[in-house]
Amino acid sequence: MADRSKKAGAEGRAQLRSLAAVDEVLREPAALELLERYPRALVVDAVRAVIERLRAEILTAGAAGQASAAQAADLTPAALVPWAARLLEAAVTPSLRRVINATGVVVHTNLGRALLPQEAVDAVVTAASGYTDLEYSLARGERASRQDHIHDALCTVTGAEDALAVNNNAAAVLLALAATARGGEVLVARGQLVEIGDGFRIPDILRESGAELVEVGTTNRTYLKDFENAWTERTRAVMRVHTSNYRIVGFTAEPALEELAGLAHGHDAVLVDDLGSGALAGLPLFGEEPALKDSIAAGADIVTFSGDKLLGGPQAGVAVGRAAAIAAMRRHPLARALRIDKLDLAALDAVLRLYLDPARALERVPTLAALAAPLAEVRARAERLRDLLTGSAPGAAAALPRERVALLDTVARAGAGALPVTEVPSVAVAVGVDGDADGLAAALRLGVPAVVCRLHDGRLLFDLRAVRDAELEDLAGAVLAALA
Numbered sequence: 436m437a438d439r440s441k442k443a444g445a446e447g448r449a450q451l452r453s454l455a456a457v458d459e460v461l462r463e464p465a466a467l468e469l470l471e472r473y474p475r476a477l478v479v480d481a482v483r484a485v486i487e488r489l490r491a492e493i494l495t496a497g498a499a500g501q502a503s504a505a506q507a508a509d510l511t512p513a514a515l516v517p518w519a520a521r522l523l524e525a526a527v528t529p530s531l532r533r534v535i536n537a538t539g540v541v542v543h544t545n546l547g548r549a550l551l552p553q554e555a556v557d558a559v560v561t562a563a564s565g566y567t568d569l570e571y572s573l574a575r576g577e578r579a580s581r582q583d584h585i586h587d588a589l590c591t592v593t594g595a596e597d598a599l600a601v602n603n604n605a606a607a608v609l610l611a612l613a614a615t616a617r618g619g620e621v622l623v624a625r626g627q628l629v630e631i632g633d634g635f636r637i638p639d640i641l642r643e644s645g646a647e648l649v650e651v652g653t654t655n656r657t658y659l660k661d662f663e664n665a666w667t668e669r670t671r672a673v674m675r676v677h678t679s680n681y682r683i684v685g686f687t688a689e690p691a692l693e694e695l696a697g698l699a700h701g702h703d704a705v706l707v708d709d710l711g712s713g714a715l716a717g718l719p720l721f722g723e724e725p726a727l728k729d730s731i732a733a734g735a736d737i738v739t740f741s742g743d744k745l746l747g748g749p750q751a752g753v754a755v756g757r758a759a760a761i762a763a764m765r766r767h768p769l770a771r772a773l774r775i776d777k778l779d780l781a782a783l784d785a786v787l788r789l790y791l792d793p794a795r796a797l798e799r800v801p802t803l804a805a806l807a808a809p810l811a812e813v814r815a816r817a818e819r820l821r822d823l824l825t826g827s828a829p830g831a832a833a834a835l836p837r838e839r840v841a842l843l844d845t846v847a848r849a850g851a852g853a854l855p856v857t858e859v860p861s862v863a864v865a866v867g868v869d870g871d872a873d874g875l876a877a878a879l880r881l882g883v884p885a886v887v888c889r890l891h892d893g894r895l896l897f898d899l900r901a902v903r904d905a906e907l908e909d910l911a912g913a914v915l916a917a918l919a
């Protein structure tokens with residue numbers, strides 16, 4: 436053993452000495468071809484990275500007294516060129532990759548949340564590829580606000596007096612508090628001091644807005660009198676936060692929104708209501724989410740929600756409510772820093788038009804369609820995937836044996852912290868694997884297109900709730916390729 440590690444160490448040192456220098460690699464004929472295709476600095480960086488990686492690997496293996504994988508490889512200058520070529524290819528390929536979402540989580544934050552309806556995709560392409568009247572009135576021939584494009588539709592679909600769209604909901608909350616409560620106090624029920632995920636915590640946002648948080652009540656029960664008792668001459672706002680991603684159940688109490696609005700307005704303060712998801716559609720499934728119209732009717736001055744959760748639009752934060760409070764947000768210097776970009780604005784514009792006809796929205800908005808699809812439709816999709824995998828579908832290639840592929844009833848989720856306790860019935864195709872299921876899942880993630888699925892009991896589960904019909908053949912192809 437000691438002998439072997441001594442031998443590996445000596446071989447490692449010899450290898451380090453014989454590792455090619457950057458210049459040597461660059462003189463190889465194949466490297467000259469790379470220099471014709473890519474800028475010299477990129478090629479030099481890639482060759483250097485390959486040599487550095489090999490050096491590190493030899494050193495690590497040497498320190499552990501083992502033979503390195505590099506030891507077995509051909510390390511001549513010519514042999515290093517293809518490695519550099521792969522690094523260069525990866526460097527110039529855009530990083531964002533298409534993914535088939537077979538997780539059953541419809542609005543998957545890590546997979547980009549909502550998919551846009553075709554109307555919005557078209558609007559984005561138009562806005563991205565040519566000049567538009569983004570901040571220009573074609574009627575008057577002068578400067579205008581980008582908000583003009585969405586203002587009226589937002590007011591119509593929400594029933595609010597005034598509206599403003601910004602970069603995302605976190606930005607909408609920050610701006611709402613900065614514009615209405617900076618330098619003052621904001622009352623929030625203890626049970627609502629939530630973390631939404633990826634660092635969005637209500638106490639942090641509040642601090643950054645320049646307002647001071649005053650916690651009211653207890654974790655599970657808070658009454659109007661708790662708010663009344665906490666009121667001081669510095670109180671500027673009451674904020675309600677929808678605890679999107681969890682529920683407090685059992686012995687709970689919180690004041691009605693009308694009561695909080697009455698209290699705030701009696702003191703010339705404002706009520707800010709962070710709804711999170713913005714479930715505007717009348718899906719029975721959304722019954723558990725607070726209705727935006729109820730917040731407006733209850734007298735909330737500012738109601739905020741995300742564009743890319745249950746609304747099914749682009750990343751955006753929407754603030755709707757009373758004219759005075761929304762105007763204060765619009766005038767605040769932070770509004771410029773948090774403004775919605777033109778591509779998201781174009782998409783939001785198109786999505787809101789769909790909502791003017793609720794039935795049309797249900798049909799056209801992919802998030803709504805995926806969540807509302809009858810179970811029979813999801814099952815039919817699962818059957819089609821199974822048939823593609825087992826070769827009983829026309830045109831299917833190398834097939835899996837039928838006994839390895841089964842249909843399974845599953846539970847899908849809305850995702851993005853919305854409807855955390857709502858189980859959406861779904862169907863998955865379960866593929867049995869003999870051996871390394873984790874390795875197969877990794878191969879699927881690295882395939883083209885990438886596939887993200889679930890693992891259960893050593894089987895790969897492909898949940899069909901968030902997979903579209905048009906993706907089925909690609910999904911089957913990716914699965915068969917990974918299993919081959």
Ligand SMILES: *Cc1c(COP(=O)(O)O)cnc(C)c1O
Nearest residue numbers: 603604605631677679710711741
């Ligand atoms: C999701 C969520 C946010 C953050 O919204 P983003 O659009 O992701 O910035 C804020 N508040 C609540 C209650 C949420 O659910």
